[in-house]
Amino acid sequence: MTANTTVQGSDAVSADGAGPIDPSRAVAVVGTGTMGQGIAQVALLAGHPVRLHDSVPGRAEEAVTAVAARLDRLVEKGRLDAAERDAAVARLHAAPELSALADAALVVEAIVERLEVKQGLFAELEEIVGADTLLATNTSSLSVTAIAGGLRLPGRFVGMHFFNPAPLLPLVEIVSGFATEPAAATRAYETARHWGKTPVRCADTPGFIVNRIARPFYAEALRVYEEGAADPATIDAALRESGGFRMGPFELTDLIGQDVNEAVTRSVWESFFQDPKFTPSLAQRRLVESGRFGRKSGQGWFPYAEGAARPEPHTAAPAKAPEAVTIHGDLGPAKVLAELFEQAGVKVRRKRGDGYIALSGGGRLGLADGETSFEYTDEEIVYFDLALDYAAAGRIVLSTAARTSPETLEEAVGLFQALGKQVSVIGDVPGMIVARTVAMLADLAADAVDRGVASAEDVDTAMRLGVNYPAGPLEWAAKVGHRRLVELLGELHERYPTGRYAPSLGLVRRGYDDDVADAEESR
Known part of the structure; x- marks a missing residue:
């Protein structure tokens, strides 16, 4: 194009x-x-x-x-x-x-x-x-x-x-x-x-490039909030300090105007004949109905009156790091963590496996994959969120089930604090915050390209320059792995069977292309 x-x-x-x-x-x-x-x-x-x-x-x-x-x-x-x-x-x-x-x-x-x-x-x-x-x-x-x-x-x-x-x-x-x-x-x-x-x-097309593809940046944050997994300040901090976005969605919509942002979301949704991928947020609708439009009205998700205290993100208290961890298999986009742990003085053992980190107390750390911790009844799983760059990230987000032991959670928190990161613990929500947001952005981007809306290059350029994303969604998808994102969306679709998270054919095709390329490379 x-x-x-x-x-x-x-x-x-x-x-x-x-x-x-x-x-x-x-x-x-x-x-x-x-x-x-x-x-x-x-x-x-x-x-x-x-x-x-x-x-x-x-x-x-x-x-x-x-x-x-x-x-x-x-x-x-x-x-x-x-x-x-x-x-x-x-x-x-x-x-x-x-x-x-x-x-x-x-x-x-x-x-x-x-x-x-x-x-x-x-x-x-x-x-x-x-x-x-x-x-x-x-x-x-x-x-x-x-x-x-x-x-x-x-x-x-x-x-x-x-x-x-x-x-x-x-x-x-x-x-x-x-x-x-x-x-x-x-x-x-x-x-x-x-x-x-x-x-x-x-x-x-409705929303053209930017306003079409950007919807999940706001929508997924609102869904996490509506499910009670995290507050707006913590969600914003996750997307800024881990995801690399310049502003979080709650502070950004306060700046844009909640009425304006909600109207654009509703317009795109209605133009796509109420496609569930673009469904507006009831929480945002209520905010608009209350007259809390953001900075211009003095109150949105956050207060803007003179002297008003800004809510702080949830940050875990200092915890002791484990002396050693075992990394089983390939951590994919988080594989740099092995090197970072060793640099922080944590002994790292490596074994074959399905891609997780075994803590010394028996718990497991897994990269957000669309599943939830409570589904594992015979072992303790703590999920950690996707980051744009784990070395540069200032915050790591964890999610756990209610029954996760304090000892396992403390080990997980301490491990990332040993890297100099702040840690936020959120509720047990599938896909967490950054991972599900990136997956949905990539999904809409791939779908737009395959439908002839714009070229892949123009989509990535538009999202970097139009809304200051740290990377184009297709560029980020290639880095994370299309197959990984397809599987993550598939797990979300299984837990929210509305069609919202069903991976597009565009993303699925890219996942198959990756599989073919990997197979040819291994020959």
Whole structure:
């Protein structure tokens, strides 16, 4: 799905002859909120004359002043030359009427997320602009195909989904509707690239790439919370300090706005005809109904009033580490633990087996696999969660059954504390926190690629740049092992037989490919 281009200097010409819009041509932005102003700034600094229009009288003029002030701040910070600022401001104009956009080469819409309003706007624009004008919507949740459905020339209509704040975040999703012509999508792609952005191509699917694939990051955390296995602060800490994510899902949705995040989740779920993989959270719905929207309301999952104490994650008290452990078989993505234990002064014995750590008191440590500790009636099992990088992780999460002895739990806690890690103990929930989240992200990513939504490269790029994931979900899946993730989801599916965790054919195929590759390598 990546554009076939030949790069010459700063310009690129695709196989179908569509290159970026010439900087001498005007770009128009309709809608002057935060996103509209940000897009205008990006186009302006790429050298275009820019015209701003808003349906509310006076808003366009206010936006011109606001964008100029943004440029002033860049000059103050040394990020923009004063002469460049002056030249950019001279190219920026308010357009009181839509008719003033007639000669624009590109019109980007960034107005309210209501289908009929967007359709009406583009119907008006089509009567004003030239036949070669590229029309683009910045929608994050509506169908590009539906917005263009009533146009005479829907082939020149495309989605250009910027991420907020547009001047800072590099990702732009270039979305092709059902009728979008390849040359139009390529021109939008190359224009975004010429503006210094990192564009990715995708089909017109609910949520596009990022908002489609990111749902499990929030949903699995909410499920763990709803099952009473851990509190929001501990879940956030696990995903940050073990999973490597920049923010936990509870603090992130408080920042986004619980109402906004819940609305996107509900929109994607309904657009997929209530597919159980995208089912919204009742706990989040109740939070929204209570008016606890997050930072903007002063209370969400966490309090934000001045002086309010932030809840701390559960952290186990210091415990004594065992003098020796025995590692049976291959620990897969956790195999580096053997070396880390030895470096910490714990004696490590190695034996053949099914991939677990035997503690000196007889208990076992196993990497989260979708099963639960209470199912083992003849031995004590303590599960530990997946980590992006066990050496760098600042926290390790354990889960145990209620009947697990204090001695076994203390050994497990002390073992990881000996590595300099903080340890959180959560309830006996299958798949734990990081492991089930990564498995579901990988599952949706593989499914999207196999359905032609986007290329594997563009999916990973979009998730790294659009939501700051520490690794692309497909990259992470390859590291953990597709077969391992398929088996983990299969165990979850057995315990939650709703279809939510049934592994997609895309992930299953990759698991079989791994098996074939391993078999050929062992010959």
